Amino acid sequence: MKKSILFVLGSLFCWLAACDKGTDTPVTPVINPLNLPATVFNYANLNLPSHFTTNAGAGLPSSINGMDNTPASNPVTNDGATLGRVLFYDKNLSSNRTIACASCHVQTKSFSDTATLSKGFLNGNTRRHSMTLINARYYQRGRFFWDERAATLEEQVLMPFQDAVEMGMTLTGVVERVTAQTYYPDLFTKAFGDKTVTSDRIAKALAQFIRSIVSTNAKYDLGRAQVNGPGAPFPNFTAEENTGKQFFLQPIAQGGGACFGCHTTEAFINDVPGPANNGIDAVSTTDLGAGETFPQLAIFKGRFKTSTLRNIAQTAPYMHDGRFKTLEEVVEHYNSGIKNHPTLGNALKDANGNPIRMNMTAAQKAALVAFLKTLTDTGVATEEKWSNPFK
16 A cells, blocks of 8 residues: 555656656646636727728828738637637747747737847847737738748747747747647637647737737827817827827928828828838948848848837837837937938938938927827736736
């Protein structure tokens, strides 16, 4: 009897100390560490406010109609996004189980990172600053990463797993890790009809979760809902915020900053043109941006994807290399610091082809910053359905 008890205890100890084959560190399996609601959260129905889907009729589109990059083969579902949420926060999916997607895209930082460069699984630095995931579904061009090297979001979400700095895995290894966790069979079955784990299904679930992260309830939205178009004064704005909004919207020739030209629609994200050069450098040397993805096209050299301005006050530092620490620095760049790069966007050139100088007053710069802060939807940083399910 005593030997039987010792055998059982010994077997239990071996099971608790189990680890995957290879170079993995020992890990104690947990039956189900997830904190998920009995009824899944709503991810599929975004409940967009009417101003998101009704064009105000100005020269540039204000609605997001036709902007959604969600493929017909991967619509957002509640169960699919729930699975994606778990995958997004699961540190088991990095080589030494220390990094998840959420490590570099932090919810409380509006799915960006306060670090200039994020840290990978061996504490190495990522090459570029972590871009926010908010409104990713409304980047009409549908390409991802600062250099647009991923053709789709489904392609993008698998690349950090395989990056030598970020997570250090192979797709085969990721599938094996997911398969080994006891909490995934039920989630995969609900999302896809059976418990089979594939990299394609992992990609689809992660993409669904990310596409569900949409900012629609900022101070801006509360004001926008009370007027017929974005150009009208918002009743809930201060005089300074309304001044900043007008500067943001108006063309340069009319005394504005023409910011809306590159941060278009109510999603405040670039539409058709694709990667842009905003003159932060005079020449491109170690980072060619989209020029590395499309080397045959000289116009892409030094151009980078334009991110949404939604929740911009929570996503510092700014630009692909995180060089600007504050919104004030960003505004000053556009005011006086644009450099004459060979691929500088035409919207940032004057009539003679030189970089524009807006010569903003201190009051105008402060007003523009005040307006940008109205784009913060605090719910994005706190909403449980986008939070860590392992807590």
